[in-house]
Amino acid sequence: MDPLEINYSLKRIGKSQSSIARELGVSTGIVSNVVHGRTTSHFVASHIAHLLGLEISQIWPSQYIYKPRKFEGKVSPIKGYRDTKIGSKGGSPT
Numbered sequence: 001m002d003p004l005e006i007n008y009s010l011k012r013i014g015k016s017q018s019s020i021a022r023e024l025g026v027s028t029g030i031v032s033n034v035v036h037g038r039t040t041s042h043f044v045a046s047h048i049a050h051l052l053g054l055e056i057s058q059i060w061p062s063q064y065i066y067k068p069r070k071f072e073g074k075v076s077p078i079k080g081y082r083d084t085k086i087g088s089k090g091g092s093p094t
Contacts, residue, residue: 001059003036009052020047040064 001009010016017035021028024047033039035048040063042056049056056064 006035006048006052006059010048013051015051020044020051023047037063 007017010020017031018028021031024031024044026041026044030039030041031044031048034041034044037060042064045056045060045064049059052059
């Protein structure tokens with residue numbers, strides 16, 4: 001959906017970007033940026049999708065796609081990391 005369709009659909013159910021912002025406790029700028037695809041906010045997008053009775057992917061098909069990270073199978077130690085006691089004086093190793 002393009003931003004005009006989203007806004008039109010919201011107006012048909014009596015909602016505006018301002019009313020959504022008030023409901024969610026965010027600025028109208030954030031809601032506007034999400035609607036126009038300039039930024040992502042799963043919180044705002046999922047609320048809009050719920051109001052419209054759609055899935056997020058139906059409104060913003062190229063955004064909000066879960067992309068799992070690839071697992072390499074080996075975890076390398078963090079260079080320079082030392083296990084220290086929390087609250088110990090001088091940060092001496094355990």
